[in-house]
Amino acid sequence: MSSERHIVALVPAYNEEESIAATIEAVLNQERVPDKIVIIPNGCSDRTADIARTFPVTVMELPRLEHKKSEALNRAWLQYAQDADVVICLDADTVLPPNAIGDWEQEFVYDWARHGSQAVTAFAGTGSSPAPLRSRDIRELPLGGSSSKFTMLGKDFLTRLQRAEFSRWTDTALRRGWTSVLAGTGAAISGEALRQVAAMDDREGPWIYSSQVEDFELTYRIRQLGYRCQVSPTVRAYTDAMKTVKALWGQRMKWQVGTIEDLLKIGVNRLTVMDWFQQLSGMFSAFARYLWVAVILTLCLVGHLRFQWLWWVAVPLFFVVLQVKHAHRIPHRDRVDVLYAFLIIPSEAFAWLRAGWFTAAWIQAPVDLIRGRHKDRWGLQYRAEAFRRGLVGKLRLAGIRVVAASGIATVALLSIGNLVPASGLPTVEAIARTGTGAINHSGPATCRGYVALTYDDGPTQYTAATSDLLRRYGLHAAFFLTGEHTELNPDAVRALAADGQMIGNHTVTHPHLTDLPISQAKQEILDNADLIEAVTGQRPTLFRPPYGDTNDKLSAFALRNGMPETLWTLDTNDWIGKTPSQVDDEIGKAKDGDIILMHDDEDTDIKTVALIASTLRRLDLCTGRIVPDSASHHIPLLDKSHSVKVVPW
Ligand SMILES: [Zn+2]
Structure with missing residues (x-):
């Protein structure tokens, strides 16, 4: 099928020999195959590039780059994607279902038809024209990019928790009609928007080097130019979940510290107000948790802790209902996902982890900024992941065991009520x-x-x-x-x-x-x-x-x-x-x-x-x-x- 629209896929890869083949295969199996597919192995010490070369794609192998993924993306964009109408950015462990790129193309085609021209110049200007705040007005803006609804497959405990969390993220973005992150995991971005961002004077290409969350920064710039960035209602993407608490912690610290640093640099404005609000509510819920523990401990110490129906039954029950209601929105949910929601303890454990990295990041980011020091969080996250790759199964961290044990204890407690068999049923x-x-x-x-x-x-x-x-x-x-x-x-x-x-x-x-x-x-x-x-x-x-x-x-x-x-x-x-x-x-x-x-x-x-x-x-x-x-x-x-x-x- 030929098309006058030029679509280029950019896939940066750093030591992804285990997953790169599946990612490429899925792109080649698209109902609408991109006009050019560029795989960018950078600084790899494994077989990623060799594997990529066995497919009919362009392989742009690069040495270890100072600015890693962002620099790899910029170099490939400058060489292959500057004139593209739509650029698809994919991580090398993302798998797209066959409808993805065709659906993304349609989102842009529909938008271009609505706005008259694909080379629409959004009401440009860096902050001079106020960006609209209301979802209804945002929907009228030209489309700058569309993120996939990414999710992860797998039945293990941590994967389920991450799947539930991302499903919540997707739902929120779909409901408001815009997002502040076109996830690097898998997103389609307007070629025109990228050209305009690249023309800004602080960068070599669309991706900036001074941010640790380059997809967040790029999305901010695109929105600043007057474009709308959304989560696609139909395009899903499958990616790998973090398999250990350590890897998850590393990933989230990178996202969290990076986002805070960018927000501190950008400040509060109409585009970032929701992100600030999310940061504040994250901190608030973390402190509410610490306070709760402090109160309970104090009551224990002074001997005033008593069983109260409201606190021990009614409040948890309220959260159970909310959780179960949400569990039905999880893609590919099964009974275990619903069960977890029902047990509340797994999601509580996750909430504690999140409180942990929120707090840690809010301590870390300002300190880093003041000292002008930059921890290599890419490296930290990568090492955490590589760690599990080498010793899969053996290094289940104690944290997971504790959480699992509490889950079992809850099941046991809950089933006490069901121990009396109904008459007539054989036990x-x-x-x-x-x-x-x-x-x-x-x-x-x-x-x-x-x-x-x-x-x-x-x-x-x-x-x-x-x-x-x-x-x-x-x-x-x-x-x-x-x-x-x-x-x-x-x-x-x-x-x-x-x-x-x-x-x-x-x-x-x-x-x-x-x-x-x-x-x-x-x-x-x-x-x-x-x-x-x-x-x-x-x-x-x-x-x-x-x-x-x-x-x-x-x-x-x-x-x-x-x-x-x-x-x-x-x-x-x-x-x-x-x-x-x-x-x-x-x-x-x-x-x-x-x-x-x-x-x-x-x-x-x-x-x-x-x-x-x-x-x-x-x-x-x-x-x-x-x-x-x-x-x-x-x-x-x-x-x-x-x-x-x-x-x-
Ligand atoms: Zn079944």
């Missing part, structure tokens, strides 16, 4: 006592219809017990397994195979498949099939896309590989923490042919089996087998179709 102990013989129940005399029970996201520690119990009630089910969990619980998968349950493919890492490049999405499916086959000797016979997120290409691909796509027609919503009888109420709505969605990651699922057995008996329904059907069935509830049906087992 795990009771199940264990029944031995291996069949429970005295041979199913309904007549099967007036067949439904399929399906369990997603396993296997877990409860899977084998659930399967065993199903068998003893004369029920069958399909288990849609993820590769990550299969690797953790291979015995459970073997138990499912031995019990004769249907085994389905639920991808390796449970991603939103349609957000991935198609090749990667297919790999998720194939790799998981291989994994399950390696454990059980049989390939899975069904496929279910995580979150039901699918498209025609994926359905066809799964079918060709012998795994017809299996969605669901009845969702029990068991994952939101329903009790067994609430889940069973949903199953009471089942009718012939239904495919029922559940998850097998909680012990309540074991307790639910007995209820399901009697409910299905009451409805004269039996559990059936899911088989491919040449007809495609539309599922009104999901507004999607699948080509399977339920037949007698």
Whole structure:
């Protein structure tokens, strides 16, 4: 596809041999491929440049530069991107979904059409014309740049916390319609705006050397010229999360100290007033936390600390509600994200960390400024990251353990209230006592219809017990397994195979498949099939896309590989923490042919089996087998179709 608009992608890279290939691959797989892709390995001591050269891209290898990333960007911009209409800036560990650059281009095209010309000269002037303050007026300004909504994939504790935090950042920016940072992680910037910034007299190119947060400074200059900078409503970018507290601390100190230094230099004006406000509220919440601890400690010391409902129950409950509400906005959230929000302790731990770096940075930045000293925070952050790369897994810092332990303690406390089993439900102990013989129940005399029970996201520690119990009630089910969990619980998968349950493919890492490049999405499916086959000797016979997120290409691909796509027609919503009888109420709505969605990651699922057995008996329904059907069935509830049906087992 040719286009008269010239788009150049600049990707500075410093020792990124592990991620550079994926970043380039994702750019080359764009629906709208940039006209030029420039990879800029600078000062690398690893294979980053060699790997980049294996792709059809321009590689501009540079030695170690005094001004590192900013200088690398400037040199590449001067050589390759000065005449571009749009410049895409990407970190070398960012992966863009295939729609990204096309969507960014459309944002600019739409804006140029609205403002008459793409070479629009924003009402220039450095501060002479006051920048508008109201979102409504800001929306009228020409578009200077559009940041991606960056997020990180992964199921570990720190990643989830960072994902929740960035999701909050994105939401705020989308709501107000502007942002003060076009994140260097992934952003599209107007070529005209960059030319105007480069023409300012304090710099060699658009990126300045005296700032540690060069993307913040550049965004400020673009906004100062009268442009609007926004977060794209549609472009996501995937990046690496910091994996240790140390690395996270290093990254945040760099951002925080850099932002404070820039703000102190720029001062308070209409463009920075929100940033100042954020700094102040950050400091305020840090001090509120210190004060809270001081008060509690004092009360302890003088022996006046008493249990008060308001403080110990009502206030935390209020925060829990806020957190859970927010958790539903996290991209790619799963039940654990919601659980964390519910437990509040993980996010509290993160808030303490943030209070820590806010305070540290506010002490550090003015001291640095006064002494004229510049700590190399790039280096500090890089070393912190490299540290974890070398010793992955071994160097989990004590902080994480403490936080995890508090989380577990909270779970334990919360579950005390749930320790009394509801009458009539078999407890795990009771199940264990029944031995291996069949429970005295041979199913309904007549099967007036067949439904399929399906369990997603396993296997877990409860899977084998659930399967065993199903068998003893004369029920069958399909288990849609993820590769990550299969690797953790291979015995459970073997138990499912031995019990004769249907085994389905639920991808390796449970991603939103349609957000991935198609090749990667297919790999998720194939790799998981291989994994399950390696454990059980049989390939899975069904496929279910995580979150039901699918498209025609994926359905066809799964079918060709012998795994017809299996969605669901009845969702029990068991994952939101329903009790067994609430889940069973949903199953009471089942009718012939239904495919029922559940998850097998909680012990309540074991307790639910007995209820399901009697409910299905009451409805004269039996559990059936899911088989491919040449007809495609539309599922009104999901507004999607699948080509399977339920037949007698
Ligand atoms: Zn799932």
